[in-house]
Amino acid sequence: MGLDRHHLLSLHTVMEGLRQGLCEFSGPSRAALIYAQRESEPLRVVDPQNLLRGHEPRLREYFLDTGEWNAGLPRPEQVAYFDQHHSRRLGLAGIVSLGGRARSVDYQMWFTEQHPNLCSPGPTRRWLELALRQLATCLGNDDILTLDSVSNTLQEMAPHAVHDHIVDERAHALGPDTRLRVANILSTIIQISKTPEEGAWARGRLAFVEPSRLSRLHYLARLPKAERPRLDNGKHVRKMLQAVERTPRLLVSDGEHIIGMSAGDLPAGSLYALFNGRHGMLFLDGAPVCSFSDGAFQSTNRRPNLVTLEEALLEWPLDDEQRGTLFATISALVSVAGEQKYGCALILDPYTPLLTLSGHGLETPMPLDSEERLSLAAGLARVDGALHLSAARDQLCGFACLMDGPSFPGEDRSRGARYNSALRFTHSHPELIVVVVSSDRPVSVMRKGVDLSKPPVWPPVPTMLRPPPTLAEWLG
Incomplete structure (x- = not known):
């Protein structure tokens, strides 16, 4: 079956938006896609920069020889919007992948690099999840005017990907009924990282604890309710951060106000931002989520890549x-x-x-x-x-x-x-x-x-995708 211009333009727009956004978040990155729009159609491969080359044996086994890719997924008519929770992980070395099914696209699996200095693959997977949803939306309707907004959304996904990953992990650990507003917390972290105090950039740890678990902390000092600085007052919070600068102490917030200063371990589901001058790191339950610098979130753990x-x-x-x-x-x-x-x-x-x-x-x-x-x-x-x-x-x-x-x-x-x-x-x-x-x-x-550390030179991405080959043709 021939692919019309809108189909090819949708593939190109979503692919380029995803790739450019990941390049900003993780450094030079590639993206690839294996998909079938209808159940009766063969799987096709979109891999303009050869990301999947070298993984042919596993791809053949997973998609052609065993049909493992289709196991556990509901029928298309049973999918309300899209379903990626039942899609089995492919497990390619050095690759982050996410697959799923939508009503308008029978199956799709997106791929990108898992960089050696990646803090966590979680935000990247949330990015791939958005690409899955956006392609399903584009192929589900013929409105070409939506394609520009699709590309821009994918390019500017970094804070949303970090947000979605944190919300998903906390909901899994604590349940869905939590009171920390992660979007406000991420905005405050970026604001503080860009706010110098007497010529010095922020240093120290700022913790965000679920309000129901604040009593579990070991407080060194606690502020009266009427005098607690609001978290959205970034300048005031930046001043308070000086109290824990270059120490193991933490400045504690309930997501809305600064509660006080504490020492010791944090309860489960807690976030903390480690400010280290012009850059910093964000942690969830002690595990790194991402770093931040120059007013933006990044996937790197800032360790040398050796x-x-x-x-x-x-x-x-x-x-x-x-x-x-x-x-x-x-x-x-x-x-x-x-x-x-x-x-x-x-x-x-x-x-x-x-x-x-x-x-x-x-x-x-x-x-x-x-x-x-x-x-x-x-x-x-x-x-x-x-x-x-x-x-x-x-x-x-x-x-x-x-x-x-x-x-x-x-x-x-x-x-x-x-x-x-x-x-x-x-x-x-x-x-x-x-x-x-x-x-x-x-x-x-x-x-x-x-x-040996020089990034490889990849083929340039064409300005317009050609009709993608079937997976069987691509494997040869």
């Missing part, structure tokens, strides 16, 4: 204990550099004996087996030049080491001197790995003159 380093170390002749110890050391040094916002470079040397480098050596290599020595190594990383580390022994062998090498075509002139020096150095010494931390937080892992 997945490519972990993969590169698998190729070295190290046993599991050596590899784990070295990775923990590098993670600690990179985390300190990111938190304190200074650039540095770490040379990981697998040679025995070690490569001779120009720089400050140590009379005896320093084992990095204690917090004190790691702290000293982090301080030495501030000195111009690179740290020289023995990969097999987890020792610091030198600091302020020069990384030199001849120019070659793989350099990136848009990056700084430390970055390109590391590229040249690893091109001249292909067995080494160099980890480069920039002062503005990006982390690069270099080997053989290549930045």
Whole structure:
């Protein structure tokens, strides 16, 4: 059956709105869709940037060989609006997915990347849920004027996705009858994060506790009812937050007012925002939900992404204990550099004996087996030049080491001197790995003159989707 222009335009609009919104929330992201509009039609695949390539065996098993995708879903005529609760999870590595059924679309499953530094896949799933609903709405009527609003809604979904995830999780834990107004809480968090006090940005923890559970807190100080600041007065709340700045104490709210200051654990179903200057993190029952900075919510946990380093170390002749110890050391040094916002470079040397480098050596290599020595190594990383580390022994062998090498075509002139020096150095010494931390937080892992951490280049998204192939054709 041929697909009309409205059908293709609906697919393109929802796909692009979802992709662009997720790019803002999680960084560079792709999206894909497997769907069938009617029960009698074959499943089709919309994957303009090859997100699903490499997962063909599992897709064939789930959708074609076993019919597992259809198990548990109600008949289309039994669906009041849409149903995604009975759709079985596909379970693709590195992929967040959500499937469901609506009256106007027999089946659809949306996919996107599960980034290594994702706080929680929950908000992303709520985003996919909205894409599912919007596509069902678009294909259920022929009003082309609604498509622009559909795209804009999906692009600006971040606070709504975070809200829906929190509401769903709290309803599951406490039941639907809760009094915390999550939308007002999220608005207050963003307002406080953008409000400096005497030139300083907010620091400290602000907790939001279900009113019926406030009595379970261990209060250090409690405010009289008539004098409690309102939560929507962001300036006043920002001033109060100074009382818990750089301490384990919490400023406590019932969602409408500031109640007082407490210490210790929070009851189940509680939220708290950790403000850390220009950025912060939002937690639900102690688990991270998302981060926030520059007045927007983001999915990142703000930890350095060292997945490519972990993969590169698998190729070295190290046993599991050596590899784990070295990775923990590098993670600690990179985390300190990111938190304190200074650039540095770490040379990981697998040679025995070690490569001779120009720089400050140590009379005896320093084992990095204690917090004190790691702290000293982090301080030495501030000195111009690179740290020289023995990969097999987890020792610091030198600091302020020069990384030199001849120019070659793989350099990136848009990056700084430390970055390109590391590229040249690893091109001249292909067995080494160099980890480069920039002062503005990006982390690069270099080997053989290549930045292993560089995002892949994906095919551009066409301005208009072609009729999508059937799943059987796509699998070949």
